[in-house]
Amino acid sequence: MKWNILITGGRVIDPYSGIDGVRDVAITGNKIAEIGENLPQDQADLVIDASDKIVTPGLIDLHVHNYTARGNRPSVDSDSTNMAYGVTTALDAGTATPSEYPHYWESDIQNTKVRLYSLVRMPDPYGPDPSSVGEVSDLITSYDTLLGVKFHHSQHFSSLPLAREAVDFGGGILMCEAYGAPIPQLLDWMNPGDILTHTFHAAFRFPIFDHRGQLWSKIWDAKERGVFLDIGHGARGFAFRTMEQALSQGFKPDTISTDVHVGNIDGPVYDMPTTMSKMLAIGLSLNDVIEMSTQIPARALMQEKELGSLAVGTVADVVISNMDQGSFTYLDVLHEERAAKEKFSPETVIYSGNIYDGDKFQPGEMSHKHDAPPGFILTET
Numbered sequence: 411m412k413w414n415i416l417i418t419g420g421r422v423i424d425p426y427s428g429i430d431g432v433r434d435v436a437i438t439g440n441k442i443a444e445i446g447e448n449l450p451q452d453q454a455d456l457v458i459d460a461s462d463k464i465v466t467p468g469l470i471d472l473h474v475h476n477y478t479a480r481g482n483r484p485s486v487d488s489d490s491t492n493m494a495y496g497v498t499t500a501l502d503a504g505t506a507t508p509s510e511y512p513h514y515w516e517s518d519i520q521n522t523k524v525r526l527y528s529l530v531r532m533p534d535p536y537g538p539d540p541s542s543v544g545e546v547s548d549l550i551t552s553y554d555t556l557l558g559v560k561f562h563h564s565q566h567f568s569s570l571p572l573a574r575e576a577v578d579f580g581g582g583i584l585m586c587e588a589y590g591a592p593i594p595q596l597l598d599w600m601n602p603g604d605i606l607t608h609t610f611h612a613a614f615r616f617p618i619f620d621h622r623g624q625l626w627s628k629i630w631d632a633k634e635r636g637v638f639l640d641i642g643h644g645a646r647g648f649a650f651r652t653m654e655q656a657l658s659q660g661f662k663p664d665t666i667s668t669d670v671h672v673g674n675i676d677g678p679v680y681d682m683p684t685t686m687s688k689m690l691a692i693g694l695s696l697n698d699v700i701e702m703s704t705q706i707p708a709r710a711l712m713q714e715k716e717l718g719s720l721a722v723g724t725v726a727d728v729v730i731s732n733m734d735q736g737s738f739t740y741l742d743v744l745h746e747e748r749a750a751k752e753k754f755s756p757e758t759v760i761y762s763g764n765i766y767d768g769d770k771f772q773p774g775e776m777s778h779k780h781d782a783p784p785g786f787i788l789t790e791t
């Protein structure tokens with residue numbers, strides 16, 4: 411047979427290739443072999459009927475925590491929380507310190523089915539594990555899976571110049587949390603290709619708006635320079651009202667990510683498709699949402715030629731999804747609600763030409779509701 415898998419009749423949305431229409435997608439081995447209309451079904455070992463479904467590249471989540479072998483919070487299992495929900499490639503956002511990284515690689519990264527890249531957390535210079543800039547940049551150059559450094563909001567600002575230096579020497583990228591320092595000051599340390607995560611956070615400090623409620627000019631400047639403005643939903647990182655205020659000023663995010671971990675997987679984050687559905691609920695188009703979950707994060711990972719698209723010759727990561735219809739209520743970190751009639755819901759996940767048939771994390775009760783950090787408490791109105 412010419413092809414291993416042929417996906418027929420679905421609405422293919424591939425922003426990289428500029429396709430939004432009914433197409434067939436053929437896979438041979440681990441590559442996309444062909445894409446077109448009415449491809450011959452007798453040329454494939456397996457035919458999947460995707461009529462009335464949406465066919466997209468595998469999703470890419472730029473903010474996860476999957477160092478489960480560390481044995482303490484906050485990590486979650488990568489296959490049942492990423493792959494099962496359509497995420498074929500993910501970026502672990504600094505769960506491991508530099509000294510933990512070899513263990514992380516051996517225990518989790520090489521054993522998971524998901525294509526798992528990562529960042530290390532730059533230790534504080536006066537902390538218990540003051541790894542030097544040289545050690546961190548050496549790690550980045552030694553591991554293909556290690557792409558750079560994360561600056562966490564709890565860290566001392568003095569670690570930021572060291573993180574900058576380490577990624578510059580190691581040829582990596584820097585991810586900063588938007589509530590880690592005053593936004594204009596933080597962005598001064600960020601270069602094209604770096605990622606600002608939790609961009610649309612709940613403004614308990616260091617908001618993305620100035621005192622007049624306008625986006626800092628440096629936010630606009632950062633987008634112009636090629637800094638990726640990322641969602642990073644998490645337990646504190648995404649508020650509908652922040653996003654809506656930014657959208658009203660004509661400003662959209664670059665990438666959608668979850669920051670899913672044990673503290674938010676039972677709500678309000680749940681998973682990548684739920685996070686994407688929230689973006690649809692507040693007015694982003696389906697094409698935008700797919701682009702922010704495939705092509706643009708692939709660019710952020712410097713993998714745009716291989717991942718995040720259905721172009722012929724690229725890696726065969728494909729997701730076949732339903733757009734469920736009904737009444738859905740979405741929650742943000744402030745426990746504010748938005749109602750919607752649709753939910754993006756992956757059904758079949760193909761990773762590198764193989765259909766994923768493993769377990770799926772089943773959320774329990776929404777456990778996060780009364781656990782908001784100080785400053786998030788809503789008054790009765």
Ligand SMILES: [Zn+2]
Binds near residue numbers: 473644
């Ligand atoms: Zn995180």
